[in-house]
Amino acid sequence: MSKEKMKRIYICQSCNYRSFKWLGRCPDCGVWNSFTEEIETCASGISLNAGGCPERMSEIATRAEGCRIITGIKELDRVLGGGLVPGSVVLLGGEPGIGKSTLLLQFLGHISGLGNKVLYISGEESPEQIRMRAERLGIEMGGKEDFWLAGEVMLERIERYVSELSPMFLAVDSIQTVICEDLESAAGSISQIRESAARLIRMSKPRGLSVFLIGHVTKEGVIAGPRVLEHLVDTVLYFEGERGHAFRILRTVKNRYGPTHEIGVFEMTGAGLREIVNPSEIFLTSRSEAVAGSVVTVCLEGTRPMLVEIQALVSRSYLANPRRTSTGFDANRLAMLVAVGERHLGTVLYDKDIFINVAGGLRIIEPAADLAVLMAIVSSLKGIPIPGGTALFGEVGLTGEVRAVTMSGARLNEAARLGLKCCLIPWMGGKQSDTPKGLGVEFVRDVKVCAERLGL
Known part of the structure; x- marks a missing residue:
């Protein structure tokens, strides 16, 4: 490669900020000593459709949406939007040991079958280690000549394997270990990750090759190679879960071929990941109804x-600043809910420690759980259990009103x-004619009325 096509730059390994000279502190993200010298080509753009001629929108065939591939794992199909689109590139991220490689191996075993x-x-692992895991997961390999495995990190060799074998599915575990010979930077650097992923994507699109990339998650909770991979790929999936729980949540963050924010629920067992068809029953299995x-x-x-079960514990605080701790809730x-309770319900919480927990390790990000969290706090404070067989949902406003939620x-x-x-729901949460048979629905306008209905 000629010197005219190469340039030396310094790249922040935290935010991808570029500079022509070394800087002690990144002016963009503020991280110290994050710049490394790298050599990249001036013509190493990441455009995937360079050279294409303009076409009329009505004349462009939509082949991808009509031929989705069913993975055989219903929870994975759900988060992908109904199946895997041929030629798509999927990035699977998660903490070490969460089950990324296990999920990928189960999927590939089913597809090859x-x-x-x-x-x-x-x-990262030898072929022998992967074969041992496949046997533990119960993936039958006998007679399957369509499952190919290679322990490789050099990008040029991976491209040669793809050209020789012409597979339908390619899995790279992980993208941080892939090295491009044209770059002098170390494996896992931003330049290596960006160039390796871009070349794999350019290789996959003309062939209709579906690619799965596994990406590591940093201590800040983002996929390593800050947002570089997420901008390149078609779909981004995050594998989440608490180490103390067997449940795993597969969450969609980006999807060019389907909806986002869908989740799949799995349980980690000795024989691999097991799909949870009915998450509600799992999250409520060990619930004691008559508990404040x-x-x-x-x-x-x-x-x-x-x-989902919301648990609250309110106790007297002996600290100058009482603790407000929540697990699975913002x-x-x-x-805000504590302030609403003191203002509109007359509860005294300024000298109380408050702990909130979402049972099962689930993380709730929507405001529909506000009403349940506030009522759980009042129930724990007064020691009065919520009546059995009762559910609550609704968003709580600063003036104490209960606001409607979607669906x-x-x-x-x-x-x-x-x-x-x-079920206690907001006043505009639905019409009486829409309620299911056997379920009593009560509409509440504000938190004070809701507390009275519950006997709090």
């Missing part, structure tokens, strides 16, 4: 309603399906 040729590139501070709410993840919203009908149907008897 249907007669599809797959190529698994591993830069325990409330059931119906949250929405994508298009899926789920019943701490800022908790502080109330689907939430009510889920509550009725699991045998709940009563």
Whole structure:
């Protein structure tokens, strides 16, 4: 490669900021000693459709949407928008040991069993280790000549393997280990990640090759190679879960071929990941109904309603600044709900420690759980249990009103399906004619009326 096509720059390994000289502190993200010298080509653009001629929108064929590939894992199909689109590039991120490689291996094992040729590139484990995991997961390899495995990190060799084998599916575990010979920077640097991913994407589009890339997550909770990979790929999936829980949440962050914010629920077992078809029953399995501070709410993840138990514990504080701790619920919203409770319900909470927990390790990001969290706090403070078979949902405003939330009908149907008897919802949350049979629905306008209905 000629010197005219190469340039030396300094790149911040935290935010991808570029400079022609070394800087001690990044002016963009403020991180110290994050600049490394790298050599990149001036013509190494990442455009995937360079050279294409203009076409009329009406004359462009939409081949991708009509031939989705069913992965055989229903929860994975859900987060992908109904299946895998041929030629798409999927990035799967998550913390170490969360189950990314296990999910990928189960998926590839099922796909290869249907007669599809797959190529698994591993830069972290030997082929023998992967074969041992496949046997533990119960993936039958006997007679399957369509599952190819290689322990490789050099990008040029990976491209040669793809040209020779012509697989339908390519998996790279992980993209941080891939090295491009044209670059002098170390493996895992931003230049290596960006160039390796761009070349794999350019290679996959003309062939209709579906690519799965596994990406590591940094201590800040983002995929390593800050947002570089997320901008390049078609779909970004995050694998989440608490180490103390067996449940894993597969969440869609970006999807060019379907909806976002869908989730899939799995359980990690000794034989691999098991799909959870009905998450509501799992999250409510060990719930004790007659306990103060325990409330059931119906949250929405994508298009899926789920019943979740909200637990609250209010105790006297001996600290100058009482603790407000929440697990699975936004701490800022908790502080707001505490202020609403003191102002509109007359509860004394300024000298109390308050702990909120979403049972099962689920993380709630929508405001529909506000009413349940506030009522759980009041229930724990007064020591009065919420009546059994009751669910609450609704957004709480600063003036104490209970505001309507989306898809109330689907939430009510889920509550009725699991045998709940009563549900308190916002006044505009739905019409009486839309309520399921056997479920009593009460409409509340503000938090004070809701507390009175619950006997608090």
